Amino acid sequence: MPPTSPAKPTVCIDANRVAVVRRSNLGGILKLLRDHGPRSRSQLATEMGLPKATISTLVAELLERSLVREGELTRNQGLGRPGLTLVLDGSGVCGLGIEISTTCVRGLALDPLGSVVFESQRPLDTTRLGIEEVFDITGDLARQALAEISSRGIQPLRLCLVTPGTVDPDRGDVVFAANVAWHDTPALAMLRQRIGRQSVDLRIENDAHAASLAELTASAAGMGNLLLLTGESGVAAGVLIDGKLTRLNGEVGHAPLGPADTVCACGRRGCWETAVGGNALLSRIADAGDTVRDHTVSLEERLAEVRRRAIAGDARTLDGVRYVSDHLCHGLSVLTDIVGPQVIVLGGYFSFLSDYFVPAAQTALNARVMTPVMASTRVVGSSLGFAAATRGAAEIALGALFDDPTLVRPPSDA
Amino acid sequence: MPPTSPAKPTVCIDANRVAVVRRSNLGGILKLLRDHGPRSRSQLATEMGLPKATISTLVAELLERSLVREGELTRNQGLGRPGLTLVLDGSGVCGLGIEISTTCVRGLALDPLGSVVFESQRPLDTTRLGIEEVFDITGDLARQALAEISSRGIQPLRLCLVTPGTVDPDRGDVVFAANVAWHDTPALAMLRQRIGRQSVDLRIENDAHAASLAELTASAAGMGNLLLLTGESGVAAGVLIDGKLTRLNGEVGHAPLGPADTVCACGRRGCWETAVGGNALLSRIADAGDTVRDHTVSLEERLAEVRRRAIAGDARTLDGVRYVSDHLCHGLSVLTDIVGPQVIVLGGYFSFLSDYFVPAAQTALNARVMTPVMASTRVVGSSLGFAAATRGAAEIALGALFDDPTLVRPPSDA
Numbered sequence: 001m002p003p004t005s006p007a008k009p010t011v012c013i014d015a016n017r018v019a020v021v022r023r024s025n026l027g028g029i030l031k032l033l034r035d036h037g038p039r040s041r042s043q044l045a046t047e048m049g050l051p052k053a054t055i056s057t058l059v060a061e062l063l064e065r066s067l068v069r070e071g072e073l074t075r076n077q078g079l080g081r082p083g084l085t086l087v088l089d090g091s092g093v094c095g096l097g098i099e100i101s102t103t104c105v106r107g108l109a110l111d112p113l114g115s116v117v118f119e120s121q122r123p124l125d126t127t128r129l130g131i132e133e134v135f136d137i138t139g140d141l142a143r144q145a146l147a148e149i150s151s152r153g154i155q156p157l158r159l160c161l162v163t164p165g166t167v168d169p170d171r172g173d174v175v176f177a178a179n180v181a182w183h184d185t186p187a188l189a190m191l192r193q194r195i196g197r198q199s200v201d202l203r204i205e206n207d208a209h210a211a212s213l214a215e216l217t218a219s220a221a222g223m224g225n226l227l228l229l230t231g232e233s234g235v236a237a238g239v240l241i242d243g244k245l246t247r248l249n250g251e252v253g254h255a256p257l258g259p260a261d262t263v264c265a266c267g268r269r270g271c272w273e274t275a276v277g278g279n280a281l282l283s284r285i286a287d288a289g290d291t292v293r294d295h296t297v298s299l300e301e302r303l304a305e306v307r308r309r310a311i312a313g314d315a316r317t318l319d320g321v322r323y324v325s326d327h328l329c330h331g332l333s334v335l336t337d338i339v340g341p342q343v344i345v346l347g348g349y350f351s352f353l354s355d356y357f358v359p360a361a362q363t364a365l366n367a368r369v370m371t372p373v374m375a376s377t378r379v380v381g382s383s384l385g386f387a388a389a390t391r392g393a394a395e396i397a398l399g400a401l402f403d404d405p406t407l408v409r410p411p412s413d414a
Numbered sequence: 415m416p417p418t419s420p421a422k423p424t425v426c427i428d429a430n431r432v433a434v435v436r437r438s439n440l441g442g443i444l445k446l447l448r449d450h451g452p453r454s455r456s457q458l459a460t461e462m463g464l465p466k467a468t469i470s471t472l473v474a475e476l477l478e479r480s481l482v483r484e485g486e487l488t489r490n491q492g493l494g495r496p497g498l499t500l501v502l503d504g505s506g507v508c509g510l511g512i513e514i515s516t517t518c519v520r521g522l523a524l525d526p527l528g529s530v531v532f533e534s535q536r537p538l539d540t541t542r543l544g545i546e547e548v549f550d551i552t553g554d555l556a557r558q559a560l561a562e563i564s565s566r567g568i569q570p571l572r573l574c575l576v577t578p579g580t581v582d583p584d585r586g587d588v589v590f591a592a593n594v595a596w597h598d599t600p601a602l603a604m605l606r607q608r609i610g611r612q613s614v615d616l617r618i619e620n621d622a623h624a625a626s627l628a629e630l631t632a633s634a635a636g637m638g639n640l641l642l643l644t645g646e647s648g649v650a651a652g653v654l655i656d657g658k659l660t661r662l663n664g665e666v667g668h669a670p671l672g673p674a675d676t677v678c679a680c681g682r683r684g685c686w687e688t689a690v691g692g693n694a695l696l697s698r699i700a701d702a703g704d705t706v707r708d709h710t711v712s713l714e715e716r717l718a719e720v721r722r723r724a725i726a727g728d729a730r731t732l733d734g735v736r737y738v739s740d741h742l743c744h745g746l747s748v749l750t751d752i753v754g755p756q757v758i759v760l761g762g763y764f765s766f767l768s769d770y771f772v773p774a775a776q777t778a779l780n781a782r783v784m785t786p787v788m789a790s791t792r793v794v795g796s797s798l799g800f801a802a803a804t805r806g807a808a809e810i811a812l813g814a815l816f817d818d819p820t821l822v823r824p825p826s827d828a
Contacts, residue, residue, distance in 0.1 A: 166754075225661070237752075241661050247639070248655070249754025256747050256782070268782055333670050338651075338752055340580075340663025370592055370668060370680050 097393025139194025210392030212238025230348030347382035354381025511807025553608025624806030626652025644762030743778035761796035768795025
């Protein structure tokens, strides 16, 4: 927006709207500082199309809450009086992400600059434990996280729980998660019960959706249409269009893109993940009793072992990888024609074998490009791997700050 | 929003924002009147959370532009002074949709109340004619439409062109349309050249995307997540999430969901439309020379004949319909697991045989529901058929009014 001239007329609007506009402007300043670095009040006034006096008032409010601090003197490109640049601070607040996966529960808290202020992981055999036990362990981790964060004088703005399956963010429920056999699970209520009265806002999101947001943050810019394929035992997708999460189902693992006769954990036949899921690969390349199928060993270690065997040229491993790869390429071709992403990120367990899957998928997609005028979808391996969903959850939790910085208590209220 | 109290403080903001807020409030009033019927100024003030004085000023502006008119006296549910209800008018403005399909060019103009103010259709063998000829005929229709509309004193606010293929709305181009063999076609520039200097804003959209919007409007409420499958010779989809168009690729007809060995018009193998497209059905059920394969007969008439043969129990026709139906069910199952729509509308050529396709698809989707806690996707036949895309285009064009009612010239400027 162009800078405003002081000669322009002003109009009066009522206070209901003012609070909304003020919160949005406060958040807008923080986003500018996060995405584009330190800048002066004059620069902010120009970029936000607001009078400098208004910016000064807003900045004062952010300074009071320690969400920005003053940095170096700037000459504002040689024009006007010099001013101090403003820098995003916010070391006193964070967003907390908690992930329940099929093999563990993870917690990660990020401050607005992306620094990790808490991180923890515990093994959790979600598929075998009762749901109450799963939430007892999850609640323990959440309580520990909140206590540690608070003891360091950091305010957790929101906790975002991510789980497999279809979630209902409005009700706070997991509607259905085939691989852990949850039906209509009131996840946020169960978590709230266990963390007690602590005043932290709770949200829920699907794990693959959250992970796709983290992949977008971790990737270079210009990948606004991104599809993340992820999974531990099964397969799920998260789709971003113009950088925004879509409420697509994402249950691609259960789409009938696999061998028609194979029975899936969900009770149906032909699901894609019966051919391309982590469990499918492991049971194809090793007999029961083999270390890569030993659930007491972490999945990371087992996948690292699979990769070692593949590199060593083990025929059974390479056959299994090729089988998964063929079915992966077919399903990704279908997904590409339906969704049309600029980038497909192979995350989760696929990222451990990306040397094999990425080139195969790229070749398959290139071969199906209809015309040279349309850019081919680029396939990349995730650098976040299994950490993406928890990181995405923390980013969603941190979104509370940019939506409404007035959630942060000023020192007088603390 | 709750009604505002006159005691609340007011704050001054600058004029840049005021114009944006004013346009948005003017459009908001029109949307309320369109979606929820006539209402008083007091009711509008309550619903929009604005002071009654502000509403009166905004309404005066809409009255001046003849976009609303005053109706009956209302007692406002017994409270306060009686006032006149306001009714959406706008009989002086319209949105114009123009569709280039593989068999014809269609034009439709709608006023804000949904009344048809112009309608025309001309046969167009888009696949055989040169692109300049196609745009000559399209330009003729557009000029005729604009002339007729203007001669009746109606202001066309926008013209939305819809075409098959992948479009780039920002550049105004068709990036690629396999079935008409267009590559990087500057569609809006070619249309602008032919309609001359007439000051009408031009937009472009994919035909299936536009059609899905029209299907949502035509359907009952509560179908915010809708997938429309449509097509004449081929197949395309439009996906709405929460009632909003997604920028999904929608090239589902060319997703590898068909028989692996069949060559498609796009040059690749295995495309879904080689099994489920209109051309696939017609060439399966009739030899060359049969009336249903005669391009000089309108597609509507040929499909009506196919339907008659199916009802009469013609074995070859029923075999062909069953073949299409089987492949349709498989692809819809995949689409459902990926997209997760509440409703799938079978439009385009499918709507002529919906007695056959709808029950088969519903049975297939019901059989794949993973759990009773998740509602099954409902399958319905389109009531708009081939008319949906043009209607959607006109609705998109009409969106200009609700985005910015100040586009409508007041009588003094006319």
